[in-house]
Amino acid sequence: MNAQGIEIIVGEGTCGIAAGSKEVIDIFKEQAPGAKVRSVSCAGMCHMEVITEVRDATGKSFMYGKVNKKGVAKILDFHLKGGAFPEELQIVSPQAPEHENSQYLARQTRIALRNVGQLDPTSIEEYQSRDGYKAIEKILREGLSQDQVIAEVKTAGIRGRGGAGFPTAVKWGFAKAQDSETKYLVCNGDEGDPGAFMDRSLLEGDPHNVIEGMLIAAYAFGANKGYAYIRAEYPLAVKNFGLAIEKAKKAGYLGENILGSKMSFELKIKEGAGAFVCGEETALLASIEGERGMPRLRPPFPAVKGLFGKPTIINNVETLSNLAWIINQGGEAYAAYGTEDSKGTKVFALAGAVKRGGLVEVPMGTTLREVIYDIGGGSSTDRPIKAIQLGGPSGGVIPAEVFDTPIEYAAINATGAIMGSGGMIVMDSKTCMVDLAKFFMEFNHLESCGKCTLCRIGTLRIRELLSKISEGKGAMEDLDILENLSKQVMSGSLCALGGTAPNPVLTTLRYFRSEYEAHINEKRCPAAVCKALISHVVIQADCTGCTLCEKACPTDAITGQPKVAHSYEIDMNKCINCSMCVEVCKPDCILVE
Amino acid sequence: MANPSLEATVDPNLIAGFIAELGSDSSATVPLLQAIQTQYGYLPRTAMDLVVEQTEISGSQLYGVATFYAQFRLKPVGRHLIKVCHGTACHVTGADRINTSLHYQLNIQGEDEDTASNGSYTMVDVACIGCCSQAPLIVVDEEVHGNLNGAKAQKAVRMHARKAGEELPKAVKQSLKS
Ligand SMILES: Cc1cc2nc3c(=O)[nH]c(=O)nc-3n(C[C@H](O)[C@H](O)[C@H](O)COP(=O)(O)O)c2cc1C
Ligand code: FES
Numbered sequence: 001m002n003a004q005g006i007e008i009i010v011g012e013g014t015c016g017i018a019a020g021s022k023e024v025i026d027i028f029k030e031q032a033p034g035a036k037v038r039s040v041s042c043a044g045m046c047h048m049e050v051i052t053e054v055r056d057a058t059g060k061s062f063m064y065g066k067v068n069k070k071g072v073a074k075i076l077d078f079h080l081k082g083g084a085f086p087e088e089l090q091i092v093s094p095q096a097p098e099h100e101n102s103q104y105l106a107r108q109t110r111i112a113l114r115n116v117g118q119l120d121p122t123s124i125e126e127y128q129s130r131d132g133y134k135a136i137e138k139i140l141r142e143g144l145s146q147d148q149v150i151a152e153v154k155t156a157g158i159r160g161r162g163g164a165g166f167p168t169a170v171k172w173g174f175a176k177a178q179d180s181e182t183k184y185l186v187c188n189g190d191e192g193d194p195g196a197f198m199d200r201s202l203l204e205g206d207p208h209n210v211i212e213g214m215l216i217a218a219y220a221f222g223a224n225k226g227y228a229y230i231r232a233e234y235p236l237a238v239k240n241f242g243l244a245i246e247k248a249k250k251a252g253y254l255g256e257n258i259l260g261s262k263m264s265f266e267l268k269i270k271e272g273a274g275a276f277v278c279g280e281e282t283a284l285l286a287s288i289e290g291e292r293g294m295p296r297l298r299p300p301f302p303a304v305k306g307l308f309g310k311p312t313i314i315n316n317v318e319t320l321s322n323l324a325w326i327i328n329q330g331g332e333a334y335a336a337y338g339t340e341d342s343k344g345t346k347v348f349a350l351a352g353a354v355k356r357g358g359l360v361e362v363p364m365g366t367t368l369r370e371v372i373y374d375i376g377g378g379s380s381t382d383r384p385i386k387a388i389q390l391g392g393p394s395g396g397v398i399p400a401e402v403f404d405t406p407i408e409y410a411a412i413n414a415t416g417a418i419m420g421s422g423g424m425i426v427m428d429s430k431t432c433m434v435d436l437a438k439f440f441m442e443f444n445h446l447e448s449c450g451k452c453t454l455c456r457i458g459t460l461r462i463r464e465l466l467s468k469i470s471e472g473k474g475a476m477e478d479l480d481i482l483e484n485l486s487k488q489v490m491s492g493s494l495c496a497l498g499g500t501a502p503n504p505v506l507t508t509l510r511y512f513r514s515e516y517e518a519h520i521n522e523k524r525c526p527a528a529v530c531k532a533l534i535s536h537v538v539i540q541a542d543c544t545g546c547t548l549c550e551k552a553c554p555t556d557a558i559t560g561q562p563k564v565a566h567s568y569e570i571d572m573n574k575c576i577n578c579s580m581c582v583e584v585c586k587p588d589c590i591l592v593e
Numbered sequence: 594m595a596n597p598s599l600e601a602t603v604d605p606n607l608i609a610g611f612i613a614e615l616g617s618d619s620s621a622t623v624p625l626l627q628a629i630q631t632q633y634g635y636l637p638r639t640a641m642d643l644v645v646e647q648t649e650i651s652g653s654q655l656y657g658v659a660t661f662y663a664q665f666r667l668k669p670v671g672r673h674l675i676k677v678c679h680g681t682a683c684h685v686t687g688a689d690r691i692n693t694s695l696h697y698q699l700n701i702q703g704e705d706e707d708t709a710s711n712g713s714y715t716m717v718d719v720a721c722i723g724c725c726s727q728a729p730l731i732v733v734d735e736e737v738h739g740n741l742n743g744a745k746a747q748k749a750v751r752m753h754a755r756k757a758g759e760e761l762p763k764a765v766k767q768s769l770k771s
Contacts, residue, residue, distance in 0.1 A: 352685055
């Protein structure tokens with residue numbers, strides 16, 4: 001069997017590894033001797049992991065997904081022995097170009113994500129071969145002025161992708177106007193929204209692009225020192241980014257007199273230590289300085305007086321990842337995408353009850369419906385999609401009725417949610433809105449740094465009220481109290497953590513008030529989630545006496561006679577409604593209601 | 594409570610080495626704590642004392658920072674660490690059930706306890722691991738396991754234990770009704 005001339009490329013991001021990419025690579029190496037097997041970063045097609053691309057001897061490319069041991073055999077059978085084409089595994093291939101799976105990528109416009117899944121993140125040469133470091137070379141070799149760079153980015157119209165949406169060029173202008181020997185640029189890779197992972201994918205999958213973006217930003221306002229603040233939960237990102245810094249230094253892109261110019265830029269990594277509030281820019285600076293990560297009063301703005309008292313710009317990873325493209329292709333090319341209000345593209349992390357989850361980059365102005373159904377493929381369960389949650393703990397839910405909302409800052413804000421960093425969680429009828437609001441308020445309460453009373457105590461009181469409602473002990477007045485308290489927390493907090501913390505409550509109340517009312521008036525959780533309001537019952541007619549539920553039960557609540565059908569029942573006094581029995585029951589005979 | 598046999602023996606030379614490498618001013622606080630925790634799995638009291646003695650960082654600042662960030666722990670850990678993701682995607686897909694099932698499997702009893710009775714595994718809740726499309730997830734030492742439910746999580750831990758030569762404690766059914 002001759003595999004000569006064939007190239008096999010396996011996706012090895014965090015998701016790929018989670019799905020078993022290491023094993024797949026080993027099997028390819030063993031079973032296709034002679035083929036060139038290599039790995040690339042995560043392509044953000046998480047629903048299809050492990051992803052493998054085969055380039056045959058004629059240069060044709062076949063991309064396959066959900067590859068496991070059996071899949072490897074089928075793929076090699078097709079490419080090496082003329083066997084049948086494994087259509088069920090294909091994502092994009094000349095064999096079936098219109099296949100449904102290909103829609104996920106075909107409908108995206110990838111600018112920030114243009115390289116992820118395409119190159120080996122540990123190789124600077126591969127980045128260079130895809131126009132890498134051309135933008136900073138152009139700036140330094142052609143002698144573009146700082147103002148010209150700022151003007152180009154202004155034409156592009158890009159707004160900060162870290163959540164606040166502040167125009168990037170304008171922010172740089174503030175820092176450029178400062179006269180200081182030392183200026184800092186900080187790359188915000190804290191990615192605290194528990195449901196977003198585009199920054200992880202960029203840092204671990206295309207680190208040189210982030211570094212080049214930092215160089216462009218640093219040049220524009222005159223920064224000579226930089227930090228990349230990366231979350232501790234992203235070990236592969238820290239590793240790949242660190243390696244990229246070393247290689248960029250060797251190649252002369254970092255350090256003194258970059259590419260022979262007057263520009264100097266020194267870059268270091270700071271690992272975060274697990275605090276959501278540290279994504280907020282002033283808290284992030286406090287954290288780098290070695291303090292508890294607590295936000296500071298603004299003004300002075302960091303652009304004037306930031307890290308160690310020096311002018312500092314904080315930019316998000318995704319924002320930075322667009323810059324090299326903008327300089328290479330021109331601001332106008334970027335601004336050609338999007339709407340009047342919002343230019344360019346935005347990356348979303350699509351997850352939850354959706355068929356095709358992963359990273360999705362679309363032009364602004366695309367509707368939510370297109371992202372969820374055309375790209376995401378709709379519901380992954382047999383239940384319809386009821387809402388999405390956008391923007392994480394600072395964001396809100398958007399119900400299915402308004403899925404025709406275009407993705408742009410103003411239109412999203414009008415729904416009560418926020419664009420945020422782009423975490424998009426899809427929910428079907430099995431998600432309880434009261435429980436979801438409680439989850440986010442618990443998060444916001446724990447992550448409140450404690451500086452502002454209304455944020456510290458207010459979030460706790462809101463969470464307590466939500467617990468009370470979820471236990472069926474709420475009263476209708478509680479809903480008014482919730483709304484009032486939410487407004488107070490929002491207006492009485494120093495930073496945007498408290499300023500947006502009640503959004504999950506306000507939006508669920510706005511769109512799903514009937515669910516709150518069902519908990520209060522009928523003591524019923526319509527989604528069958530809130531533990532105090534549900535119970536587990538065995539439908540004895542279907543029970544086979546298989547004993548699996550008894551083994552799984554942590555409390556000895558479910559008992560019966562082994563191997564005797566119809567014999568199992570649940571003792572309500574012991575049952576904690578954990579649903580472990582439901583998971584293991586083969587005939588599916590345990591009802592939750 | 595904390596299992597005394599899990600207390601680490603701190604090597605003062607190692608701590609001095611960290612300080613020499615990472616610095617002794619206040620901006621070294623977080624990196625120093627991270628280095629100690631990477632070494633011992635938690636922040637042993639003796640190591641903290643050494644840092645206070647040998648740097649400009651005061652005890653109140655060191656403890657203030659250590660208790661502010663979720664990453665740091667002051668209690669000893671088991672021989673292996675299981676991180677259970679409780680991000681949004683994992684929450685709506687059943688992260689709570691994973692906690693219940695692993696607590697049961699590892700015989701972790703009591704509200705504040707997070708370590709298996711035989712010191713094999715410690716469980717911690719973390720926010721998003723960044724693989725939300727494969728929710729819910731756990732990370733056992735460095736291994737990421739996705740698309741789980743309670744039973745599959747138990748299996749992942751069982752397989753890990755077999756490879757690592759760990760014995761799992763005997764699961765004991767107990768009353769959890771509050
Ligand atoms: C509580 C809180 C958490 C935040 N977390 C992040 C984060 O994880 N990543 C990020 O880039 N910005 C985050 N931000 C926004 C930053 O404060 C800041 O606006 C952003 O990093 C600026 O970069 P940009 O202009 O490129 O978007 C957060 C803000 C708040 C209030
Ligand atoms: S929510 Fe669990 S990985 Fe993101």
